[in-house]
Amino acid sequence: MTLRISVIGTSYLGSTLAAGMAEFGHQVIGVDIVPEVVKQLNAGQPHIFENGLEQLLEQHTATGRLRFTLDYDDIADWADVHFLALGTPARADGSADLSQLHAAIGSLAPKLTRPTLIVGRSTVPVGTAIDLQQRIRALAPAGDAVELAWQPEFLRESMAVTDTLRPDRLVFGVQSDQALRLLEQVYAIPLTEETPVITCDLATAELIKQAANTFLATKISFINAMAQLCQVAGGDVTVLADALGLDKRIGREHLSPGLGFGGGCFPKDIRALAVRADELGVDVLSDLIKSVEAINDTQRVELAELAIDQVGGDATGKKVAVLGAAFKPGTDDTRNSPALTVADHLHDRGAIVEVYDPQAHLAQRDGFTQVGSVAEAVRNADIVLHLTEWPEFRYLDPEQLGTLVNNKIIIDGRLKLHAPTWHEAGWKLVQIGRASTL
């Protein structure tokens, strides 16, 4: 059954969700407050880089099943379901800034005159959904006939389209059978493909998302702590991770060692959970998260310091080539990018830093330059740093790069380069967590 769906917010989550809903056969209107973004999306052009998104946008804006607007009047009483897909960035104290959600509700709710379901998709601290529902009901002419459900989002940037069309599970935080039935209609296609569904209350739904991200971040920090141990004890952390991953109870996913996690989700979500846990007096959880964060921060600093050691202990005037700026491959997103923290650190220590990334476009940054190719970045470099594991970096030709650099030294911050190939070409290749390469 075709439903009328609005998606409020059009960033990585919202634009992919809107396109995915159109692909499921629904009639969709996306809402944003930035006129250029709405214009671009209506032309079928994504304003972010996400695999497969452009094709879906082109296809569904052309058929008229999907359009974007600035005007809440277009969606308020039109939609059967409103999705809230807004950012919840960190405030200075680490707690979640809910102002985008509050603003959207302030624009939407006074226009709701008939029974409606609003579904929150943003990552929020536990207790937020109930509070938002009270705000909505106080503002909406339809009052208690407006219901809020919470459906946490698990999509990964770079895989957002696939994760939206074929989710590995659906979590429906609902307060009524009616809301559940409507969500089942929205997701009729994945449900026919036997996607597992968890139905729960609002608080559990909110917590599932924060717990999932915190658990994954903990896995990464755990393996990075083991990498630190391997470095001093003489082990090989990738072999260790492979062995652990074969235990089905552990699994190999999110156990890749290296520079650690960044992006718009893990760092802010785990901090927000720590703040909320503190507020609620659950110190054991916030203590655990603080350790996860400390390990993650250490990885970045250690790599930068390792680079300084490799160029003789003083970075002043040394040319550093940084390969990768996005927080992970497959995206143009540089929010909280480990690669850029390292670049900043080295720049602060006097190095001349040149960065190359296949997709990310850096805003004007003080101190270091973005260049258009690997060759430009590495020309006359005193050291090369591999910091975001784009597949193309794996296939670089060390012989050819060796003719461009000042020193054949490379630090592989993601443990993805084939050490023997680099060694054969006369490079010193250093991999954090592999004592044998230090």
Ligand code: UGA
């Ligand atoms: C993450 C979660 O994986 C999604 O399930 C969730 O929906 C999303 O956050 C969100 O909250 O919106 P994402 O941030 O796109 O998705 O990226 P991940 O692929 O999880 O990677 C996060 C960071 O961890 C990256 O910096 C990556 O390089 C790093 N990472 C990942 C590792 O250092 N090691 C690994 O083994 C895996």
